[in-house]
Amino acid sequence: MIESFSLFAGWLIDGTGQPLRENMFIRVEQGLIHSVRRARQADMYAPDLVNCSHATVLPAxxxxxxxxxxxxxxxxxxxxxxxxxxxxxxxxxxxxxxxxxxxxxxxxxxxxxxxxxxxxxxxxxxxxxxxxxxxxxxxxxxxxxxxxxxxxxxxxxxxxxxxxxxxxxxxxxxxxxxxxxxxxxxxxxxxxxxxxxxxxxxxxxxxxxxxxxxxxxxxxxxxxxxxxxxxxxxxxxxxxxxxxxxxxxxxxxxxxxxxxxxxxxxxxxxxxxxxxxxxxxxxxxxxxxxxxxxxxxxxxxxxxxxxxxxxxxxxxxxxxxxxxxxxxxxxxxxxxxxxxxxxxxxxxxLGLDDELGVIKKGMPATFIVARGNPHCLMDSLCPPEQLYIRGTLWSGGDTRLT
Ligand SMILES: [Zn+2]
The missing domain is CATH 3.20.20.140 (Metal-dependent hydrolases)
Structure with a gap:
């Protein structure tokens, strides 16, 4: 199934080394990142919203x-x-x-x-x-x-x-x-x-x-x-x-x-x-x-x-x-x-930079959701709360990531 949804990220680290950004809105269309921008109040009411306001989002x-x-x-x-x-x-x-x-x-x-x-x-x-x-x-x-x-x-x-x-x-x-x-x-x-x-x-x-x-x-x-x-x-x-x-x-x-x-x-x-x-x-x-x-x-x-x-x-x-x-x-x-x-x-x-490594428009929506703010990221990465691969939540065939 090709996924489309909106995601509210409490914090976003995009993989480029640029400073992290707070309260970001990511639109995923058919497994690809369609847009990344600062969130607005109305975004919280998007019908297909995945609310990760409690979490830090970063590339897989x-x-x-x-x-x-x-x-x-x-x-x-x-x-x-x-x-x-x-x-x-x-x-x-x-x-x-x-x-x-x-x-x-x-x-x-x-x-x-x-x-x-x-x-x-x-x-x-x-x-x-x-x-x-x-x-x-x-x-x-x-x-x-x-x-x-x-x-x-x-x-x-x-x-x-x-x-x-x-x-x-x-x-x-x-x-x-x-x-x-x-x-x-x-x-x-x-x-x-x-x-x-x-x-x-x-x-x-x-x-x-x-x-x-x-x-x-x-x-x-x-x-x-x-x-x-x-x-x-x-x-x-x-x-x-x-x-x-x-x-x-x-x-x-x-x-x-x-x-x-x-x-x-x-x-x-x-x-x-x-x-x-x-x-x-x-x-x-x-x-x-x-x-x-x-x-x-x-x-x-x-x-x-x-x-x-x-x-x-x-x-x-x-x-x-x-x-x-x-x-x-x-x-x-x-x-x-x-x-x-x-x-x-x-x-x-690894020669995979057209597929992985950055959260930006046009890239596959392959990213991690780690609970909490970036200050506790090293702990919350062990393991992260969720992994999305090309817009699909990976469940690993068991319940560890769901
Ligand atoms: Zn070795």
Whole structure:
């Protein structure tokens, strides 16, 4: 059914970063936003009015970095089991994670890869029959160098092939390419950097090959050199980017390359109760340093798209995104710009900005209704009261959102 109705929003955050507006009237015609204007007294008597005068309305959210094939559980045994799931088991878990995303108002996600390409296979074999109204972009298996970090998310090129040759021959319907070009952050030595996984020329050829196939490249990179190489190679986004340094931030600002800082993953390590005090201390310092980099990114105007790394230890699908938004605010961004990083900017990075990310005339009426005023938005997003997708209230097949 194509929906038409009027909506009175107590507060509206439109996704562009502009200041929030109070008492707004939104007209939805056949699933599209027909008009957005300040409400008048008479609007309260519109016959098909959805009264959200008690709530904040904002675009539905996007998470630019997840791993659907894993849950956020901290139980090591369970995490080990999940790594050995066959497609049938993995598919059930992926479906449940997609439901989690929708429950938290997340309608588009970019998967950063898994060792068996389960998420990509799920997209092509199961998503349509499960009838979940979510945009799933998946890398399939990510790429790494032999003997280096990334076993959980991908594999090295085989049979003596270069990375570019391996990408060229990859005959699957992936939505983007994921490459790991550094290790992970140390929890024992603050600021310890790892060397790049690939030579500069190899990485450049790989990104060019992906581009020729019409694919964008997301690069896992921490540390100055791995990030610089990925940027010089022409990648579309830097994932994590811990300890990348001011020169790389400036490069990203100059060329408007996206950064997905995944700060919440480090906060999880800092807050883990059984992590040991020295590891927690290093995690806390790593987090503080990342927040300083995010503050610098704001000054330099580096585009940021929020991604959670959901599926990582302690990072729950759907729920984690509001934590990532909170950390962007901690780094000094306004509420409106923090929301923009999880809506319009994320939609642009994912190539979905003609469908998602902004509440304005002509766009699909895909938005969240969160109870209360914007000051309590971070709490009221967990989960939001309602999710509309193209003008239709999503009920999730159960009563959670109705
Ligand atoms: Zn990841």
């Amino acid at each position: 959210l996007l998470d630019a970095h997840v791993h659907l094939c894993m849950s956020g559980t901290t139980a090591e045994e369970l995490r080990r089991k999940q790594l050995n799931f066959d497609f049938d088991m993995a598919g059930k878990m992926i479906r449940s994670h997609l439901m989690d995303h929708l429950t938290y108002g997340v309608v588009a996600i970019r998967d950063g890869g898994d060792y068996a390409a389960h998420a990509l296979r799920y997209k092509h074999q199961k998503l349509a029959q499960d009838q979940l109204p979510i945009h799933l972009l998946a890398a399939g298996k990510g790429w790494r160098s032999r003997g280096r970090y990334g076993r959980l998310i991908g594999r090295p090129p085989q049979d003596g092939k270069s990375l570019a040759e391996a990408i060229a021959e990859q005959n699957i319907q992936a939505d983007h390419v994921k490459i790991a070009n550094s290790g992970v952050n140390s929890l024992t030595h603050f600021g310890k950097e790892t060397p790049p996984q690939f030579h500069a020329g190899e990485l450049t050829a790989a990104v060019r090959t992906a581009r020729n196939k019409g694919l964008r490249t997301m690069v896992h990179a921490n540390g100055k050199k791995p990030v610089r190489q990925a940027l010089q190679a022409g990648c579309h986004s830097i994932e994590h980017g811990y300890f990348m340094g001011p020169d790389n931030l400036q490069w990203m600002a100059d060329r408007q390359v996206y950064w997905v800082p995944t700060a919440y993953s480090m906060k999880v390590y800092a807050d883990l109760p059984d992590n040991g005090s020295s590891r927690a201390d290093v995690a806390r310092k790593n987090l503080d340093h990342q927040l300083e980099q995010m503050a610098a990114a704001r000054t330099l105007q580096v585009p940021i798209a929020l991604g959670t790394d959901a599926g990582g230890l302690g990072i729950n699908h759907g729920q984690a995104l509001s934590e990532e938004i909170k950390l962007l605010m901690t780094a000094g961004y306004s509420l409106e710009w923090s929301i923009r990083a999880a809506t319009w900017d994320a939609a642009r990075l």
